[in-house]
Amino acid sequence: MEKGRNSLEAPLSKTLVALKRVRSLRDPDTNSMSKLMMGIDNVNLDGNSSKDACLGLIDSNKHHVTKSRNYDTRERLEDIGSNSNSDSDSDYASSKKSSTIGIRAQNSRRGNLVRQPHYRRTKKSLEPSWFPNSLNIFDDEANSCSETRINRTARKKNSGYRSWRKPYKSMEEAAMSRVGSPCMSTSEARTYCSGRIAAGLVNDGADIVDSSISGCGISYCWSRTPKYRDPTLSPDVGTDEHPLISAEWAERSCREIVPYPVSPRSVSQKFRPKSFGDLVGLSSVANSLLFALSKGKIAPVYLFHGPTGTGKTSTARIFAAALNCLSLEEDRPCGFCRECVFLFSGRSRDVKELDASKINRKDRVKALLKSASLAPFSSQFKVFIIDECQFLKEETWASIFTSVEYFSRHSLFIMITTDPDKLPHSSLSQCQRYHFPKIKDADVSCRLQKICTEEELEYDKDALDFIATKSNGSLRDAETILDQLGLLGKRITLSLAYELIGVVSDEELLDLLNLALASDTTNTVRKARDLMKSRVDPMQLVSQLANLIMDILSGRNQLDVSEAGRIVLGRHASAEVGIQKLRHALKVLSETEKQLRTSKNQATWLTVALLQFNTGDDGDLRDLSISSQRDSLKNNVCDGDQCGKLCSVDHCNGIELETVWRRALRKCQSKSLKSFLQKEGNLSSIHVNEGLAIAEIEFSHPDHVSRAEKSWKLIASSLQPVLGCDVQLRLKLLPTYISKRTKVKKSSFSLLSCSGRKQQISDSTMTDEDESETSSRGETFTGSQSSNNGQQLDSRRMKDVYLFNDKETVIIRKIEDDTRSYKTSVTLQNETKSKSDPLPRVDDEGRYVDIQEYESQPNCFSKTLKLRRRLLSADAAKSMCFRIQPETKQELTYFDTYDPYGTCSHSDVKLNDNCGEGHVPRKDSKFSSKLLCWRPPRSSPRQVLYCRPAS
Numbered sequence: 048m049e050k051g052r053n054s055l056e057a058p059l060s061k062t063l064v065a066l067k068r069v070r071s072l073r074d075p076d077t078n079s080m081s082k083l084m085m086g087i088d089n090v091n092l093d094g095n096s097s098k099d100a101c102l103g104l105i106d107s108n109k110h111h112v113t114k115s116r117n118y119d120t121r122e123r124l125e126d127i128g129s130n131s132n133s134d135s136d137s138d139y140a141s142s143k144k145s146s147t148i149g150i151r152a153q154n155s156r157r158g159n160l161v162r163q164p165h166y167r168r169t170k171k172s173l174e175p176s177w178f179p180n181s182l183n184i185f186d187d188e189a190n191s192c193s194e195t196r197i198n199r200t201a202r203k204k205n206s207g208y209r210s211w212r213k214p215y216k217s218m219e220e221a222a223m224s225r226v227g228s229p230c231m232s233t234s235e236a237r238t239y240c241s242g243r244i245a246a247g248l249v250n251d252g253a254d255i256v257d258s259s260i261s262g263c264g265i266s267y268c269w270s271r272t273p274k275y276r277d278p279t280l281s282p283d284v285g286t287d288e289h290p291l292i293s294a295e296w297a298e299r300s301c302r303e304i305v306p307y308p309v310s311p312r313s314v315s316q317k318f319r320p321k322s323f324g325d326l327v328g329l330s331s332v333a334n335s336l337l338f339a340l341s342k343g344k345i346a347p348v349y350l351f352h353g354p355t356g357t358g359k360t361s362t363a364r365i366f367a368a369a370l371n372c373l374s375l376e377e378d379r380p381c382g383f384c385r386e387c388v389f390l391f392s393g394r395s396r397d398v399k400e401l402d403a404s405k406i407n408r409k410d411r412v413k414a415l416l417k418s419a420s421l422a423p424f425s426s427q428f429k430v431f432i433i434d435e436c437q438f439l440k441e442e443t444w445a446s447i448f449t450s451v452e453y454f455s456r457h458s459l460f461i462m463i464t465t466d467p468d469k470l471p472h473s474s475l476s477q478c479q480r481y482h483f484p485k486i487k488d489a490d491v492s493c494r495l496q497k498i499c500t501e502e503e504l505e506y507d508k509d510a511l512d513f514i515a516t517k518s519n520g521s522l523r524d525a526e527t528i529l530d531q532l533g534l535l536g537k538r539i540t541l542s543l544a545y546e547l548i549g550v551v552s553d554e555e556l557l558d559l560l561n562l563a564l565a566s567d568t569t570n571t572v573r574k575a576r577d578l579m580k581s582r583v584d585p586m587q588l589v590s591q592l593a594n595l596i597m598d599i600l601s602g603r604n605q606l607d608v609s610e611a612g613r614i615v616l617g618r619h620a621s622a623e624v625g626i627q628k629l630r631h632a633l634k635v636l637s638e639t640e641k642q643l644r645t646s647k648n649q650a651t652w653l654t655v656a657l658l659q660f661n662t663g664d665d666g667d668l669r670d671l672s673i674s675s676q677r678d679s680l681k682n683n684v685c686d687g688d689q690c691g692k693l694c695s696v697d698h699c700n701g702i703e704l705e706t707v708w709r710r711a712l713r714k715c716q717s718k719s720l721k722s723f724l725q726k727e728g729n730l731s732s733i734h735v736n737e738g739l740a741i742a743e744i745e746f747s748h749p750d751h752v753s754r755a756e757k758s759w760k761l762i763a764s765s766l767q768p769v770l771g772c773d774v775q776l777r778l779k780l781l782p783t784y785i786s787k788r789t790k791v792k793k794s795s796f797s798l799l800s801c802s803g804r805k806q807q808i809s810d811s812t813m814t815d816e817d818e819s820e821t822s823s824r825g826e827t828f829t830g831s832q833s834s835n836n837g838q839q840l841d842s843r844r845m846k847d848v849y850l851f852n853d854k855e856t857v858i859i860r861k862i863e864d865d866t867r868s869y870k871t872s873v874t875l876q877n878e879t880k881s882k883s884d885p886l887p888r889v890d891d892e893g894r895y896v897d898i899q900e901y902e903s904q905p906n907c908f909s910k911t912l913k914l915r916r917r918l919l920s921a922d923a924a925k926s927m928c929f930r931i932q933p934e935t936k937q938e939l940t941y942f943d944t945y946d947p948y949g950t951c952s953h954s955d956v957k958l959n960d961n962c963g964e965g966h967v968p969r970k971d972s973k974f975s976s977k978l979l980c981w982r983p984p985r986s987s988p989r990q991v992l993y994c995r996p997a998s
């Protein structure tokens with residue numbers, strides 16, 4: 048402490064100047080240590096300077112240093128003056144003398160600061176707000192009062208400004224002290240200011256000093272630049288010779304300096320718009336604000352909302368500048384007048400930018416409102432720009448709006464948010480709202496071109512277009528990308544942009560898509576791995592693929608997409624099939640995207656997803672198109688061709704499923720059934736096939752499914768007249784119920800797409816067994832499983848058998864004590880599926896569990912099986928019933944998959960003579976019930992569960 052004091056005592060003024068300079072270099076926009084250190088690295092501490100401590104920006108030219116010095120002169124004066132106990136500050140020498148006590152007292156703090164500028168700056172800079180801290184406005188305000196040379200002598204006696212030792216008063220205290228201060232009361236302040244306003248805002252020395260003084264001594268700056276310095280004064284001009292800053296000085300400096308003497312750190316900063324004309328893509332906002340300005344219709348509270356990086360903050364500043372601009376020209380803000388310069392360098396005392404999260408405290412709100420009720424210091428308008436205003440509490444909003452009438456006529460708030468939905472509803476209606484839309488790609492690209500030209504960067508236009516697309520309407524993001532590319536010192540090309548952003552080129556993407564759609568497993572895996580190994584994030588790849596597919600589907604004529612579409616679609620028998628395949632791929636991708644978010648092994652799962660692209664066969668695809676049609680119907684958007692094609696067979700062409708369902712219910716014979724269906728059932732799809740409509744009805748609980756099963760005839764006959772054709776029912780348990788029960792996230796690949804009630808089965812260990820009989824028929828994979836989770840239907844140990852054929856995997860569950868076993872000839876390598884046997888075997892009880900299209904994929908296979916097994920539900924087959932059209936009896940080799948878990952066998956099926964309804968007697972009474980099946984829709988084999996032909 049003593050040491051510190053000694054070190055400071057002699058070069059007292061040096062210390063202060065140094066301190067001031069360190070502070071003035073502080074970069075308020077900087078929150079990161081690294082940026083901070085950059086600033087610090089640039090500081091050159093020259094303690095040996097004979098005249099003065101010299102802290103300046105190394106990279107700044109002399110011009111800057113000169114300015115710094117002179118500016119600091121003022122600051123030093125101010126600092127000493129305001130902090131000293133001197134009665135008189137008119138004489139710098141005497142104040143210097145008398146301030147010694149004060150400075151000594153500061154030694155322990157400020158001495159340390161000088162010696163450890165890093166620490167202090169770091170601490171400060173970590174403040175999240177753009178301002179050093181949100182108290183600033185109040186400190187500033189309070190201090191300005193003390194700086195106004197109305198009655199400085201009286202300040203000492205003023206309890207509100209007792210000591211510099213408390214530089215951070217509570218805001219309220221600060222604000223209150225200003226009001227209560229003998230130096231200026233509220234009304235005095237108003238009169239004083241309005242007098243000046245009335246007088247055309249004449250610059251007087253006091254004004255300038257006021258404006259240039261930061262109460263707590265820490266300056267703030269919007270542009271991350273050293274403070275505005277006077278270039279006209281030589282560095283050698285000692286502070287003693289210029290104790291006071293004159294109005295002429297300020298005026299001259301304002302006129303002579305480059306308007307924005309910034310050394311911006313980024314393109315974004317450098318090209319921050321400073322006039323309405325600079326704003327890109329915001330013409331309606333700009334025009335509206337300009338109109339308000341010209342009419343003098345200024346609202347007390349504005350709300351600027353819109354996506355990030357679209358110019359909200361910039362516009363707020365421009366608006367504030369325009370309000371206060373001294374230029375007589377129409378084109379305001381001029382950017383040159385004193386107000387503009389101060390504002391755009393972040394030193395305006397009347398335009399404050401505050402962080403919403405910091406003003407939620409009651410005392411702060413109070414002080415803020417008090418400040419708003421006071422007249423501006425030197426400008427015409429006091430503007431509070433509150434960023435991230437969605438963080439303001441409801442009470443804060445309320446108090447702001449209730450105080451609106453007490454605001455000074457010259458105070459206004461500009462609230463900024465990216466998320467207006469989070470604002471209290473009442474507040475929205477009380478603000479004058481401006482929406483900032485995403486900037487159009489073309490506008491962004493144009494802006495980037497302009498920047499490139501100004502920055503003398505060589506570029507390819509398509510690279511800029513690409514950056515524009517990638518920036519998602521945020522000009523700031525686009526500028527940041529450009530900035531990074533510019534640093535590479537090369538011509539900005541598309542491939543460079545791809546590399547930086549980590550995206551795949553459309554050609555590569557198309558290649559991958561084609562491989563995946565062609566079921567070229569080996570190459571798909573290889574390609575996907577290559578891409579992800581090199582640079583691409585799996586999530587990014589998913590999004591790119593989805594975009595490409597959507598582009599192809601929508602026929603968007605961008606790049607070579609239309610050509611790409613032709614390539615992709617051309618390989619399929621018809622464009623229709625190609626489209627369906629793409630839709631299926633999209634669906635897989637959307638599921639994958641969800642899964643990847645929580646997955647640790649994103650690359651693998653994405654590869655798996657790619658291998659699912661071609662798994663949808665015709666039936667699957669039709670289903671897809673139906674469900675998409677359903678979606679579009681639900682949204683009242685007709686899918687054009689699809690809708691016409693799918694619905695033309697029956698009477699429901701273009702009608703929403705909901706309407707069909709309602710009409711059917713009206714026709715329902717049983718009242719209780721009707722109200723039950725109304726409440727619990729939902730017609731989720733209608734599949735028309737050869738004049739037969741298969742209606743899928745969803746329920747959210749297995750009991751409801753059972754209940755519906757019992758009345759299936761009635762339900763079918765209600766639907767029949769509405770659809771105008773034969774109807775078959777498919778009763779389905781909603782997946783939400785299944786996932787709730789199993790507490791297993793539904794596989795993102797819809798592995799269990801068959802309907803049915805499911806029961807959790809414990810995970811199993813897979814065992815390989817040999818079985819000669821089945822080995823000849825197809826490749827099988829057996830898995831045994833324990834039944835220790837108590838949820839199983841059968842107390843005996845169960846075994847799952849997995850069968851593959853060309854397209855499907857069938858899981859067959861069998862009782863473990865069954866002597867039969869199956870050869871596990873599935874080596875789980877690519878393309879190991881048997882081509883010879885299209886019909887997977889079932890065990891002698893005809894137990895078939897599930898049928899799935901599944902591309903065997905080496906790495907993920909066992910995982911997938913486990914997942915699938917966990918999703919299996921043993922109670923699925925509690926009850927079964929069937930109905931078989933008499934004329935299709937002979938086709939009994941096919942059953943529909945209504946009973947996905949195969950608890951009844953073909954041999955068990957006894958047909959009633961009178962048209963196909965029957966019971967399936969089961970040995971196990973729990974299983975005994977009905978089997979519901981229907982004429983097999985041949986063209987959609989996925990929906991057919993193969994059963995061993997009755998021989």
Ligand SMILES: Nc1ncnc2c1ncn2[C@@H]1O[C@H](COP(=O)(O)OP(=O)(O)OP(=O)(O)O)[C@@H](O)[C@H]1O
Nearest residue numbers: 315318319326327355356357358359360361522523
């Ligand atoms: N409409 C625009 N016209 C010109 N430049 C813009 C525009 N929008 C953004 N920019 C550029 O992006 C930078 C950031 O803009 P600004 O801070 O105003 O956006 P914002 O909407 O307030 O963003 P955020 O919501 O993230 O705070 C600016 O410095 C400017 O370079």
Ligand SMILES: [Zn+2]
Nearest residue numbers: 372381384387
């Ligand atoms: Zn101006």
